[in-house]
Amino acid sequence: MxxxxxxxxxxxxxxxxxxxxxxxxxxxxxxxxxxxxxxxxxxxxxxxxxxxxxxxxxxxxxxxxxxxxxxxxxxxxxxxxxxxxxxxHFNLFPHLSALENVAMAPRLVEQLSEEEAFQRASSLLDKVGLAAHVLAKPATLSGGQQQRVAIARSLAMRPRVMLFDxxxxxxxxxxTAGIVDLIVDLAASGQTMxxxxxxxxxxxxxxxxxxxxxxxxxxxxxxxxxxxxxxxxxxxxxxxxx
Ligand SMILES: Nc1ncnc2c1ncn2[C@@H]1O[C@H](COP(=O)(O)OP(=O)(O)OP(=O)(O)O)[C@@H](O)[C@H]1O
Ligand SMILES: [Mg+2]
Missing domain, CATH: 3.40.50.300 (P-loop containing nucleotide triphosphate hydrolases)
Known part of the structure; x- marks a missing residue:
C-alpha cells in the first residue's frame, strides 16, 4: 500500500x-x-x-x-x-506565466537549471493541452485552463501520489469535462490519486x-x-x- x-x-x-x-x-x-x-x-x-x-x-x-x-x-x-x-481554486502565482508557475518547484526544490525546468514545464503544459498558452498569466486564462496549469505544476515534481480537492x-x-478527461488519463497512466x-x-x-x-x-x-x-x-x- x-x-x-x-x-x-x-x-x-x-x-x-x-x-x-x-x-x-x-x-x-x-x-x-x-x-x-x-x-x-x-x-x-x-x-x-x-x-x-x-x-x-x-x-x-x-x-x-x-x-x-x-x-x-x-x-x-x-x-x-x-x-x-x-x-x-487553483492557487497559482498571479504574477508568473503558466510556464514559470510550472517550472518554479523543479527550479527551487530540485535545483534544475532554468533551461531544464522550462523544458519539463513546457512538455507538461503540452500534455495538459496548453501548448499555446505557456506565456499567459493566470488572470488571462479560463478557470479550466488555470486548473490545467495547477495540475501541470503539481505533476512537475513527479509526485508518487496526487491529491485533488x-x-x-x-x-x-x-x-469540468476537460479536467475529468485529464484526470481519467492520469489514472490510466498509473498515477496514484x-x-x-x-x-x-x-x-x-x-x-x-x-x-x-x-x-x-x-x-x-x-x-x-x-x-x-x-x-x-x-x-x-x-x-x-x-
Ligand atoms: N480550521 C478549522 N477550524 C475549525 N473547524 C474547522 C476548520 N476546518 C474545518 N472545520 C470543520 O471541520 C468539519 C469538516 O470540514 P471539511 O472542510 O473537512 O469538510 P468537507 O467534507 O471537505 O466539506 P465540503 O464538502 O463542504 O468541502 C466542518 O464541520 C468544518 O466546519
Ligand atoms: Mg471540502
Missing part, C-alpha cells in the same frame, strides 16, 4: 472532525472521496500531506510516517516531494475505490458503480418523500 491511514482521529477544539478513519490506497490506484458537506473530506486530504495535524492514529504515505501531534519539518519536506496537491467544482460543465469530488464522471475510473465520508467516518466504500448508483437512488427517494 502506498497510503495507509490507521485509526485517524482529529478534533477542532471539542468538535470531532475525523473519527477512527481507516483507509488504504494501493500504488497505481485511485480513491475517490465523496460525502456530505462538512463530513471531513478536505480535512482528511490535508492531514494526508501534513497540512493539518491530528490527535491520534497514523498515516503512512510513500514510506513517510505521520503520527499524532506536530510533524517534524524534515518529514514534511520529504513527504511533499512525493505528494502533490491540487485545490478547487474538488478539482472541478469551480468550473462550468464544459471545462486521492480525489475529493462529487462529480459522477469520475465513475469512469472503473477501478477506483469510492469512500463515502460522513460525520468524520468512512460510512461505506465500494466500486463507482455501487456507490454512485446507490447515491442517485437515494437522491430520487428524498425528492419523492421529503
Amino acid at each position: 502506498i497510503l495507509n491511514i490507521n485509526a485517524l482521529s482529529k478534533r477542532y477544539g471539542n468538535t470531532p472532525v475525523l473519527e477512527n478513519v481507516n483507509l488504504a490506497v494501493e500504488k497505481g490506484s485511485v480513491a475517490v472521496l465523496v460525502g456530505s458537506s462538512g463530513g471531513g473530506k478536505s480535512t482528511l486530504l490535508r492531514c494526508i500531506n501534513g497540512l493539518e495535524t491530528f490527535d491520534s492514529g497514523s498515516i503512512e504515505i510513500c514510506g513517510h510516517e505521520l503520527t499524532a501531534g506536530t510533524h517534524a519539518s524534515n518529514v514534511l519536506v520529504k513527504l511533499r516531494r512525493d505528494v502533490g496537491m491540487v485545490f478547487q 474538488e478539482p472541478t467544482s469551480a468550473l462550468d460543465p464544459e471545462m 486521492v480525489i475529493v469530488s462529487h462529480d459522477r464522471d469520475f465513475s469512469r475510473i472503473v477501478d477506483a475505490r469510492v469512500f463515502v465520508i460522513e460525520k468524520g467516518c468512512v460510512a461505506r466504500c465500494g466500486s463507482p458503480a455501487e456507490i454512485f448508483s446507490e447515491r442517485s437512488t437515494r437522491n430520487i427517494r428524498s425528492v419523492q418523500y421529503p
Whole structure:
C-alpha cells in the first residue's frame, strides 16, 4: 500500500472532525472521496500531506510516517516531494506565466537549471493541452485552463501520489469535462490519486475505490458503480418523500 491511514482521529477544539478513519490506497490506484458537506473530506486530504495535524492514529504515505501531534519539518519536506496537491481554486502565482508557475518547484526544490525546468514545464503544459498558452498569466486564462496549469505544476515534481480537492467544482460543465478527461488519463497512466469530488464522471475510473465520508467516518466504500448508483437512488427517494 502506498497510503495507509490507521485509526485517524482529529478534533477542532471539542468538535470531532475525523473519527477512527481507516483507509488504504494501493500504488497505481485511485480513491475517490465523496460525502456530505462538512463530513471531513478536505480535512482528511490535508492531514494526508501534513497540512493539518491530528490527535491520534497514523498515516503512512510513500514510506513517510505521520503520527499524532506536530510533524517534524524534515518529514514534511520529504513527504511533499512525493505528494502533490491540487485545490478547487487553483492557487497559482498571479504574477508568473503558466510556464514559470510550472517550472518554479523543479527550479527551487530540485535545483534544475532554468533551461531544464522550462523544458519539463513546457512538455507538461503540452500534455495538459496548453501548448499555446505557456506565456499567459493566470488572470488571462479560463478557470479550466488555470486548473490545467495547477495540475501541470503539481505533476512537475513527479509526485508518487496526487491529491485533488474538488478539482472541478469551480468550473462550468464544459471545462469540468476537460479536467475529468485529464484526470481519467492520469489514472490510466498509473498515477496514484486521492480525489475529493462529487462529480459522477469520475465513475469512469472503473477501478477506483469510492469512500463515502460522513460525520468524520468512512460510512461505506465500494466500486463507482455501487456507490454512485446507490447515491442517485437515494437522491430520487428524498425528492419523492421529503
Ligand atoms: N480550521 C478549522 N477550524 C475549525 N473547524 C474547522 C476548520 N476546518 C474545518 N472545520 C470543520 O471541520 C468539519 C469538516 O470540514 P471539511 O472542510 O473537512 O469538510 P468537507 O467534507 O471537505 O466539506 P465540503 O464538502 O463542504 O468541502 C466542518 O464541520 C468544518 O466546519
Ligand atoms: Mg471540502
